[in-house]
Amino acid sequence: MASFNGPWSSDLDTFKKSVQSMPDQYKSSFANASKSTLEKVCDPKVLHIWESNSDADGLLQLTSVIAKLCDLGVRKHKGANDGDGSMLIIAEESRSRNGFGRICQLVEYLTGADGKRHLEGTAVVFSKIVVARGWDNSILSGQEEALVKTVKRVNTAVERVLKMSGLKKIVWHHGAVLHFLLQWINITTSSLRSALSAITITGSLNLTECIAPSAAGRANTLPDLERLEQYAKKLDIPVVFLDAPSQLLNFEYLGTYIYYYGYYINTFLPNSLARSHLHKAQDELITFAFRLRGASEGRYGSDVVKMVQKHLDANKARHWAKMCVSKESYEKSKCRAAGKDETIHHAVQLADSPFALLASGAGVPAFARLSVGPACASTQDYYTAAPVKIAFAKVRIRPTSPATFHVLIPQSSQDLERVTNRIQGLMMAVLERVRQEKGNPVLSDTEKGMWDAVVKAYEWAIGGCDESNMPKGVAKKVGFVKGKLREGTWGFALNPPKNRGVAATTNTNAGTAMLEPNRTYGFGQSTQQTRGSHSTYTGTQQQQIPQHGCGAGLPQGLLLSPVQGISYAQQVPSQMPTQGMYAGGQGQARGQQYGNHCFGGGQAAVIPSRHGFGHGGSGGGGHPQSMGGPW
DNA sequence: TCACACGGAGCTATAGAGGA
């Protein structure tokens, strides 16, 4: 294989251009390096270890892997099956959330297997999927004893899963903070260390505008990165950096990638998990509304808290109202900032689908992992694992071979629209798998009661805002949030108009369907940001929530498996969009190879406009994420 | 023999239900 060193680049676009203009004699080396690395990080015949922070994007990515490993939707028994694949999930410890418990709940929900506690309760085995307590990535020094204990625990878990599965090699998918991985490589056993065949690092870099760490990756020091390179060189294994913006996964909201996110999140996740995201979103929405009210009246701090306490039903809100009843939330600067476009845009998203990520403003980093792992058979069709040398101190990158580091970038045939469509198609395929076993969401009166309280308090707060005291245009924009509360995905799912549809709350009957909620994502016709498949909601394209998925609108009595459903969609493409489903053969996306079946991925989609949100909504790609400083 | 894993017991915090 010919070795080469390309020119240095200071951003990803320049890097891509230098790759495209690479001399012919080096192209095969470059392609071979990429192919070999992608084969390793997607190898289904090795044990994949996933470090996860248990946020919603991470849980959904894990769901996509579990769906493949356990053949959800088409397996014989809803529970442990002999043919299930193995994997190990290392739950990042955190003071603010019970990540271990959250991941255990997800795996139990999806697999249907009874969890058996081991290692003094720090590891739980669900058939062949094991969840182990990991390390708190906010602790980067000290606590040596606890660190060694965690490494030993992970060693034991890995050894047992390898023994149970008969697998020999490991691919370690790590998060943004390298500390624990480096410690593990350093002090684990030599047999486990030599079992490593590849490493991926997710969300550590943000290469789009300059070669810089992401917000989360700033915890890594230059020596950390150099150590990682040294270790990988010694072990002769590739390290692949995965980050969402580099893969053109630029949108901050899961609603961009998951059709009817506010509805189907309740199928993807058990109620106990979805709740925490719902609570956070409701808390943020109320805070937003009362900040505006406070700014409008020139009242701040505990004055505003009193207003919240008076107008938000305490019985419905006592379990989630935290930020909105804290006087620190209503400092003058914070209240005035509520009128900014990006803040209102965030509120629009929450009002439509009130299931906030636990880490705000970080985008969906875990979705960068959707292109690696055992569920990804077609990664090589869309991505390149570019072999690179990264000069972290000089913030430069260049193509090189042989290389230890790689960055996963879309091939030149891919653009924002195609990538977005493909992820939508993939998530729709995963949803179908889960939905086959779990059915449609069953929403209770508790959710409805909480939402009614949110809507009532919001409407009181906004209704009393004096427009003359607000910046020009803010009142109109805020009106879109109000519209979403009642007519967005969530409001619609809880309270469908009685004369147009059937409530989703209790309905599991496959013979009924709801109409399309208001799906405008912006401030109006000229500034819409769209999500999913529809660029605008004109009121003329009445669509139905795919409450019954592929079966909705199909001949009565015809129950489809996911595969059959997609086949049907491909045969009758003109019908599927009206059912709110993605249609094979339509739109830009090619079928996503998933679970041994080629799903017709992608919708007849108009993707969210990068510039569709005034001077840029944070979720619309118009707000570039902070690039951070150089190392 | 020793280290480690397992499983049960008990404590604490929290959520939810029900009654005053």
Added chain:
DNA sequence: TCCTCTATAGCTCCGTGTGA
């Protein structure tokens, strides 16, 4: 609306069993 009670989850401790 507030208070109390109950159930549950999470966690730690400790006795017992097992394998190197």
